Structures are given as structure tokens and as C-alpha cells.
Amino acid sequence: MVVAGFLGSGKTTLLNHLLARSGGARIAVVVNDFGAVGIDAMLVSGSGGTISLDNGCLCCAVGEDGVGPVLDRLVRDDRDGPDVIVIEASGIAEPGTLVQMVLAAGNPRLVFGGLVEMVDAVEFEALLRRHPTVEKHVGLADLLVLNKVDRADPGKVWRVRRLLRELNDAAPIVPATHSAVDPRLLFDITVVPGRQLMLGEAIDHADDHAAHLHATYDSVSFTSDEPLDPQRLRDLLDRRPAGVYRIKGVVAFGVPGHRQRYVLHTVGRYVRFRRTRWAAGEPRRTSLVLIGSGIDTAAIRAELAACVVDDDSRTDPDAMLPVLRYTFGG
Template structure:
């Protein structure tokens, strides 16, 4: 079943949330984005300016949509946006004026909608005076305005010292969309779209590109050690995705109820797993880690420590629960 990540963008007025959203829209490159806003007037997208009442929907360039709502109507709007008929690949919620970011995170994590999945909390902070409390909550902290901050390295280090998630510095909100969603390849139209024209007119705002680290193993991974690795929020990692084989599904007696190959997706320390589709299989693990400033050797060492050794005792009946307790069962959600 198709799912759509819902990303929350939070931060004080004037820190660059609108710039970040605009950058995502103008550099979507085939990704169809739904945007939920209420203080929409600051966004530099002309079509948004006509969306003047709660729950209204306005079409943007490139198959994107803009919705305007208040906190009470958020669940209904999200249900409309993530429905398969919309064809959206990502939904971005600009949290200013809606609710506290912590409450929005709880709302998303508790959502019964099988098509909406938590895509992470992005906190935008001002490089000149970063809000460290906001940084502590986020899966990804965007330290914006580096071009205006004479002590940018010190600001980044201050945020990294308290942030549990990844930290990236930007100017003009130029965040690489690949940190939030995988690129989508679609046929290009015969003429330039509005977002492409805007990009040509405005010029590029170079962004720090997303980095990836790949890990493969021909041996299964221990569920407990892998869960601990993912729960720790490895430094610089925003997302993890891939498939993992657990030894005998983590149970002493394999069964259809305990599959041995699992699909793993994480955003920050939010983990979700489900039985891997039949076409996806591995003898051990195939994982990709996405983020910025990644230490490839340290990450691979951490995952290598999760590999089950040939001389290890068989797993206990409930060994897999360390990881499979994060299971999402879309068929019954």
C-alpha cells in the first residue's frame, strides 16, 4: 500500500521556514508536494495567495497542492492529501500558528490513516541566535542564515552539541529535498513548468547536498543490536531505508506470522518496519543511510556490530521484538 511521508517544519517567525518551503517546491524535480500552511501570505508562491479560507486547496506548479487550515482541521486535510488519488509524494506542514511541534508529532504518530507516515520534524533556527530548545526536539535541524552570520561555525557547533538529530546549515532555506524524500522520475513536459521558469529567473541557491552511505551484509542482523543502533540516532543521519533479514525471523521456530525479511524505514529516531514485499529479499541486509556530514566508517562499523556471528546461539523466541515492536501493519491500520 502506498504511503506518503508527512514532514513538519517548525520555527520562529522570520527564521526562514517559508524560504525552505519555497526551495523545496522549486527544486522538487518531479516530486509532487502537498503543503499545509496557515500563515501563507509570506510564501512567495502566487497561487497560494488566493487560498484565503480554512481547508481551501490551491494547485501549484508541478502537480503540487497548497492547503490552508487550522489545527482542528489538520487531520481531515492530511487525509485528503495522502489519499492515493492525489498522487502526492510528500506533504509538508508549516507548523507556525497551527500547534506546538511536539503536539503535531504526536498527532502524526497516532494517525490511523494507513497512507500517512511520519516524515520527521524539521526545526528551522536562526544562525545568529539559534533556539536550542527547538533544536533538541528535531529529527533535522536547519541552521538558516549562514550568509548573515559572522560566526557560522560556532553557531553550527552550538546546535550540534544539543541536537539529537542531524544538523545542516543553509542560506535562504536552501535544503536539499533528497534529505526528506526520494527523487521521483516522471516524463518531462514539452515546455518548462512554472517552477522551472521561476528557477531560471531567480537563479540557483546552492544547497548542501545529501550524502548517502550504503551497507550490505551476507549474514542476518541481530534485532536487538540493530534496534539499539537505530534508536541511538546515528550522528548526521536523517533517514535509513532498506531490507534486513533476522535470523529465523527472530523466533526459535520460523512461521508465516514471523517473516524473516523486514523492510526498515527511519526518520531520525522514529522507526517503522513491516514484512518486506515478496519481490525484496536478501541473505543479510541492504541498507542506505541518508544525511549530511556522515562518518561512513563509523556508521558501517556500527552496523557491522549488528551482524550475527556464525558461533552465536540461536535467538530466543521473542528476540525480534526489539525491532518488530515498531511494526506498522497497513492492512489493518
């Protein structure tokens, strides 16, 4: 199964939901991050069989053998091999190309389980205006998950649903909140016979590599072993560096009583922190990836470095108030 969708549509959340409710199925995960730090792989919990392919889009970043060697490695052992392999594409990958790579792997132990396309109900209309090529992505899907319906008014949800049906008249449309989808729907996707050939024709007639989404996007990766100043980070998020659309990662703050692991997600102007526990042996380190178009990477790195605590940083608990407004979890 291939899970695709634009930046911030909820792919990793869907994956974690699936892993937590697998019903005993053995699931292996292949995660493709756009950025030098494998944030999505870091945020996938409890799989025990995660392979991270970062620093590029899987549809163009692998070698001549495609994803075949990765898939072969996962199914090498009949006794301990997975029941399901889920490939999570980067948010700016070309899903049709990725599906073709999976089909070309040619491993007799594997059966293609379908293409799941995640759709952000809040951002989708604006996304289509900005990137019309997303229409093709929707049209290729075997299952469409209309996510974040809780954050969109009913009129918007209806309009997006109608757009999806116009672009794809066959795939089921499943509304979801926080990517919560019944795993049985994902494990039992109907793949129309011959659809693989249609996918191939769509790719052959598509625009060339320069038209791919990732050709217009850049990423900035940032790590720090020193904690961040919550007020400075919040100020950076408020003014949002020009061109940045998506920020994700883990933040460590140096404020007493708030030394938990803060998972940061932003999509457009939306900001959310989720407070979790550090895993045993996990370093208390900030790791972030920022993705956008036409961004000044050097300036962004400088702004992030300025968020690291210094002698002028506040360390009292009230310093966390700007962050706690956007935080959930215990």
C-alpha cells in the first residue's frame, strides 16, 4: 500500500493510527522524508520495522533498481516477514511514479494494495489553485481520505468532496478527523484490474521531471542539543519565514516542569504542539524540518539558531505560556 498526500495532509498520523489498531497484523513501514533529518520516521511509533529513506523524494531519489531492494529486504523471511508493507511518500512526491516503481519491483510475494491519497479538507481548494498537478494525484487514487473535516465548515467539506468526485469517479471517499480511518478499509482496498496500466499511461503523458512538485520546493533541517527558548520560537512561528508552508519535528525546551517532548506541526498558518514522553534512550534534542517554496535557507537557519537558549532567555514556567496555548497531550 502506498500512502500519499500533500504536505501536512495527515499521512504520518494515519500511519500511527494504523499501527496502533492493526488487529495483530504485522506491518512494515517505508518512510520517505523530504529533508536531511528523517522527521516522519522519528514520529512513527511502535512499528518495529521502519525503513527511512530521507533527503529526497522517493519517486526520483532511489537508484536504478527502484524500491525493489527495499521491498525484497522486508519480505526476505517468510516466517517473520510482514503481512502488510506501507510506503509513506513525502508530501511533494509524485504518487503515480511511486506506484509504478512498486509494481516494477516484480517480487512474487507482493501484491499491490492500492494508493491511498490523503486530502486536507481545509487547504485543498487553495492547494488546487497553487498546484493544479494535484488533480492528477487525486485521479490516480484507489481510496481518498478526506481528512480534517472537523476543522472545515460543512460548506467547505461539501465543496471539496464534490471536487474529489469530479477528479476521481471511482475511489471511495472516507471523511476523517485526525486521520482516524478503520484499518479494515485500508487492508481491503479494491484495486481495479488493469488500473496499473492506466497509471502507466498517466505517467507517460504527464509533464516532465521539472513539473514535479518537489522541483519548486526546498527544505531546511535544524537540530540542536541545547534547548530552545519558547518565546523566541513562538515569535518565529508567528511571523513565519517567507515561503515556508510546512514545519514538523520535535522540540526540547529548557523550562523546569516542561522538559517533555514537544512534537510540532504547522500547515500554512495552523500551529499545534503535542506533548509526549521521550523514549528510553532518545536524546533530548530539537530536530525540525521546514519546507517551502522560494525560501531563504541561510536566513531561516540563522533565525532557528537564534531560538537556542542563552543568558538572556527566560527559564521560569510562565515562559512556556506562548507555547502551551497551542499544546495538547500529557
